[in-house]
Amino acid sequence: MDATANHPEREHPGKETPREEVETVTIRFCGDSGDGMQLTGTEFTKSTAIAGNDLATFPDYPAEIRAPAGTLPGVSGFQIHFSSRDIYTPGDAPDVLVAMNPAALKTNLPDLVAGGVLIVNKDAFSDVNLQKAGYGQNPLDDESLARKYRFFKVDISGLTERALAGSGLTSKEVALCKNMFALGLMFWMYGRPMEATIAGIRRKFAKKPQIAEANVKVIHAGFNYGETAEMFAHKYEVKPARLPPGRYRNVTGNQATALGLAAAAQKAGVRLFLGSYPITPASDILHELSYLKNYGVTTFQAEDEIAGIGSAIGAAYGGALAVTTTSGPGMALKTEAMGLAIMLELPLVIIDVQRGGPSTGLPTKTEQADLLQAVYGRNSEAPLPVIAASSPADCFGAAYEAFRIAVQYMTPVILLTDGYLGNGSEPWLIPNVEKLRPIEVKYRRDPEGFQPYARDPKTLARPWVIPGTPGLEHRIGGLEKDFTTGSVSYDPQNHERMVRIRAEKVAGIAKGLAPTEVFGKPEGDLLVVGWGGTYGALHQAAEQLQAKGNRVSHLHLRYLNPLPPDVGDILRRFRHVLVAELNLGQLAKILRATYLVDAASYNKIQGKPFKIAEIVNRCREILEPDGARA
Amino acid sequence: MSANPLPVTPPLTKKDFQSDQDVRWCPGCGDYVILAQVQRVLPELGIPRENIVVISGIGCSSRFPYYMNTYGMHSIHGRAPAIATGLKVARPELSVWVATGDGDGLSIGGNHTIHVLRRNVDMKILLFNNRIYGLTKGQYSPTSQVGMKSKSSPYGSLDAPFDPLRLALGAGGTFVARAVDAEPAHLTEVLRRAAHHKGTAFIEIYQNCVVFNDGAFDYMTEKAAREETRLVLTHGKPLVFGKAKDKGIRLNPKLEPEVFQIGREGDLSQCLVHDETSETLAWILAHLQPPKFPTPVGVFRAVSAPTYDAGVHEQEEEVRGKKGAGDLAKLLGSGETWTVS
Structure with a gap:
């Protein structure tokens, strides 16, 4: 057994590893796309959910189904962020990195936080794999890794093979189980319940009990390895989060x-x-x-x-x-x-x-x-x-x-x-x-006074008439309609009227919207505006800035067309407006055009979500112009 | 005394299917004939008018729904079969008809045409083939002959044309037929057959464009010539044509079709006998091209096969039988759950 000797408690064999309480952890599993990292991550997520933590996950996988094994483009990752408090993003940077091969190490190590836990499958660091990942020499021999990180070299492949000796599985089948070893080890490290995963595996492989039991055995082997290998300084405890009561x-x-x-x-x-x-x-x-x-x-x-x-x-x-x-x-x-x-x-x-x-x-x-x-x-x-x-x-x-x-x-x-x-x-x-708010479907059935494009005076909606309704036979199509009868019309005035009424109908949806919520004070120095999937990062960035006493609020738009009627007023109540988007400033363009507001843009176009820190830093630059910053 | 007697609905007539819109095809257009024959056949079917839907794409032929007093949709170029599929799957009780043309159905919408045939969705597709783009004023179409001079091919078209029937057969069409605007009685007969088919019924209708491709089918529609140039298919009857019924189609030793003089070059027993259930024969017939052969009209292929739309609902019933009707609360709460108190 080869474990890196950076372990303070190594001299005390037999001592129960202490469980250290932490609030928040981000783990990233990464390996070749054939290494089963998505499954490993999903299973860890399942047990983390059962443990009652708040969590967010981010699978990151290549476009190729199977890029050549061992290469950099073939690396697949799964990140999970879990916590005893509310969280909104899958975590900026991993605290724990599990790398199953050299290519995974190479592409993911730059993200690992300094002092983070690094676990590698040392058996995968063969000459061939090192070459595919573009390593001139074996990075595991680099002593700086042990200085920068809590670094563990584990012979995951070898231990998996030994756990399955005599199982009757082919060597290929055995190799496919190694992700379960890493999963078992993480289960141990974070005290996760394993029952749901084990039951799930037995269900999934109900027709191949041999495979099911092999996977279960390897999970246990990984778990027991953590327990007995005497190489891990800590195991961690992340207490359940205080989420609103209910079933999740x-x-x-x-x-x-x-x-x-x-x-x-x-x-x-x-x-x-x-x-x-x-x-x-x-x-x-x-x-x-x-x-x-x-x-x-x-x-x-x-x-x-x-x-x-x-x-x-x-x-x-x-x-x-x-x-x-x-x-x-x-x-x-x-x-x-x-x-x-x-x-x-x-x-x-x-x-x-x-x-x-x-x-x-x-x-x-x-x-x-x-x-x-x-x-x-x-x-x-x-x-x-x-x-x-x-x-x-x-x-x-x-x-x-x-x-x-x-x-x-x-x-x-x-x-x-x-x-x-x-x-x-x-x-x-x-x-x-x-x-759940009711959704009322009403098909028009009454032929009396029927016109296909007669509108509801409030919503401007036309009636929904479905084929099979006697007496309402009519034709619709892509040609312009007469305002009243719905028949084809090429009349110029009618066309303008129809263009306007279609626009008015959509614009009118705004009237039915609830007031827009702002996270933080309704006025202040900086309003961070976003929409869509950036919510978590923007929300937590605002939260961090508010905690430090900054007058920063966050507005996240669900309704992008039409915009809610109160958005203009909200924007005007802040000295600065920063629109953060994973594009070149599309919402910013709409807001500037609609409200003549001097909104600045913060953009990232890397195929990746925002990190909280990126938003915080950009906000600080606005809040503390150059002179004020040390 | 019995409760409310069922209301007596008078049988529908052709007039019931005529909409209030002025028909605006060019005077003399073959489309008028097709419209009239469809309006003639529909009342015979016993289907309530409100259960009939005509969906079209773009092109002269696609104005069709406006003139039918049924439900109808004049949609976008080439997409009618896709829209009709969604409608038929959602509402299998409806009788769904698609009006399309050689440009709409074979060029921009070719993909939907082959896939609806492959799935055998229960609908009738009337493909008006005039071998020209009429609505855009005279460019060659995917069924125009090589060498055709048109607005966009002043030196002659280089495009090899599609044969719509071979395409339909190749896509697995369960009902494949050809008719001609110039022979309304025969067209009516083919439409009637199509209307009763369960599955995709594909009818290519040769249709004369009086403005941009006038006379394209004269060779087989002119009274004087047609007995020699077109072959009327009848299930169970030998493939015989000619004014004197003296010509037949048989297979030569290389299994290729050939025309022979009945009596002089062989007897009637050598003649191929039409069988709508034979895929091989349908292929042979679809390959009969002028001037060497007469152009066959009628039902090339008619076989019974499961329809996609019925399959969708059968599968749904099957799953419901096994799993019971869905319970939304159960669905939302499925998988691994935990409770926070």
């Missing part, structure tokens, strides 16, 4: 989105129809919903993105709550059909799980650069409401809200989430079904 589960943003859509349809009492073409990182919504056939959920895997939205338009025409899900490039393809949905004035939800672009861009990385596309990206005057989810769990409410607006105003609605929200997870307080 862990959800990813994509799961929460799917559940929000299903819940909306159930509450409305109509069929949910999803027309979708697989695309990263949105496909999980399709996967989740495809299981829910007994809930009146129809999923249609279309031949392309256009058929995805086309079929959804057809289903909406037929009276279903219809949705199409995609990411940036797919959004571009759906554009013309969105215009049709605007013209038809049918309820439809379009979900864009944003990713790095343009074009194919960074398919597995996050970005917020589709905002202008969502708000403006169609031919002619084609307004539609745009809303955004702010955290993985918030995707539930956002998806639900998208349908509420779509049905109430008879309009397509765009919901923006992103790869970080879609794949990231956090605990979710399971909502009470009875208390």
Whole structure:
């Protein structure tokens, strides 16, 4: 057994490792994309949730299904941040890094905090793997690692092999179990309950009990190694968080989105129809919903993105709550059909799980650069409401809200989430079904005085009339409509009137919105403004700055089109406005144009979420101009 | 005394299917004939008018829904089959019809056409083939012949055309037929057959564009010539044509079709007999091209196969049978949960 000797308690064999209480920990598991790091992270998350911590996760994986083994592009990582208090992000930098091969070490070590725990699978540091990772010499021989970090070299592969000696598994099958060793070791280090993971493995491999038991055995081996190896100075305890009372589960943003859509349809009492073409990182919504056939959920895997939205338009025409899900490039393809949905004035939800672009861009990385596309990206005057989810769990409410607006105003609605929200997870307080806001679907059935484009005086919505209704037969289409009869009209005055009424209808949605909440004082020196998945980082940055006595508040916008009526007043009550976005300043552009406010931008376009520290630092620069800073 | 008797609905007539909109195709356009025949067939079907939906894309043919007093949608270019699929899956009780053209259905919307056929979604697709882009005023289309001079091909088109029926057969079409605007009675017969088909019924309708491609089908529609240039398909009947019914189609030793003179070059027993259930025969018929062969019209293929829309609902029932009807509270609270008190 080879453990690095930087262990103060090494001279006291047999002594119970003390458990040190810590408030917050960030662990990153990283390895080759074939090493099962996503599974390891997911399982650790599950037991952390059961342990009652607040948590946030961030899976980060390559676009290639299997980039060449051992190479830098093939590194896959999973980060979990868990705490005894409320947290909102997956953590700026890992306190613990588990690296399963040289490539993982090379790409992830720069992120590890100084003095952090570094655990490497030393067996993977073969000449071949070192070469693939571009290491001239073995970094494990570098003594500075042990000086900078609490560094542990563990022969994870070898120990896994020994644990499974005589199991009858092939060497390939044995190698696939090594991630479970790392998981077991982390379970020990943070005192996590293992039962749920073990039960899950036995369920998953019910038909291959040999594999199930091998995995279970290796988890125990990892756990016992921590217990007996006498190399780890500490084990840690993260007390349960004080979350609001209730029943919780862990959800990813994509799961929460799917559940929000299903819940909306159930509450409305109509069929949910999803027309979708697989695309990263949105496909999980399709996967989740495809299981829910007994809930009146129809999923249609279309031949392309256009058929995805086309079929959804057809289903909406037929009276279903219809949705199409995609990411940036797919959004571009759906554009013309969105215009049709605007013209038809049918309820439809379009979900864009944003990713790095343009074009194919960074398919597995996050970005917020589709905002202008969502708000403006169609031919002619084609307004539609745009809303955004702010955290993985918030995707539930956002998806639900998208349908509420779509049905109430008879309009397509765009919901923006992103790869970080879609794949990231956090605990979710399971909502009470009875208390969900009702979604009222009313199909017009009365032929008396019927005009297809006669509008509700309050919402300006036209009636939803579905085929099969006797006496209301009529034609709709993409050509301009007569204001009154809905028949095709090329009249110039009528066209202007229709363009204006469509815009007025969408703008009018703002009237129904609740007052916008600001985190912090309603006025001050600096307002940090954001939207979407950056919520956690901006919120915690504001919190940290407020704790130090700064007059900083945070405004996070769910409604991006139309903007809530009180946003202009809120912006004007602060000396500085900083709009932080994972793009080149798209919301800032909208706010500046709408309110003539001198908003500054803080932008990051690296396929990665903001770190709290990045926001804090930028705010300090604004609050303490150069002269004032030491 | 019985409770409220069922209201007696008078049978629908052609007039019931005519909308209040003025029909605005060019005078003499073949589309008028197609519209009239569809309006003639629909009342026979016994389907309530409100349960019929006509969906179209873009092009001259796609104005069709405006003239039908049913539910209808004039959508965007090429996408009608996708929209119709969503509607049919959501509302399987509806009778869904798609009106499209050679540009709409085979060029910009070619992908949706093949996929709807592959899935066998229960709908009728009327593809008006005039071998020209009419609405954009005269460019060659994916069914225009090589060498065709048009606004965008002044020196002759270099594009090899699609054969719509071969495409439909290749995509697994369960009902594939051809008709001609110039023979309304036959067109009506084919429409009637299509209306009763369960699954995707694909009808290519040769349609004369009087303005941009006038006379494209004269070779097989002119009274004087057509007995020699077109072959009317009838299930169970030999492939015989000619004014004197003296020509037949048979296979030569290389298994290629050939025309022979009945009596002089062989007897009737050598003649291929039409069988709508034979995929091989449908392929052979779809390859019969002028001038060597007469152009077949009628039902090339009609077979029974499971439809996608029915499958969706059967699977749903099956899952509901196994798992019970969904309970939203249970769904939201599924997976590993924990309670904070």
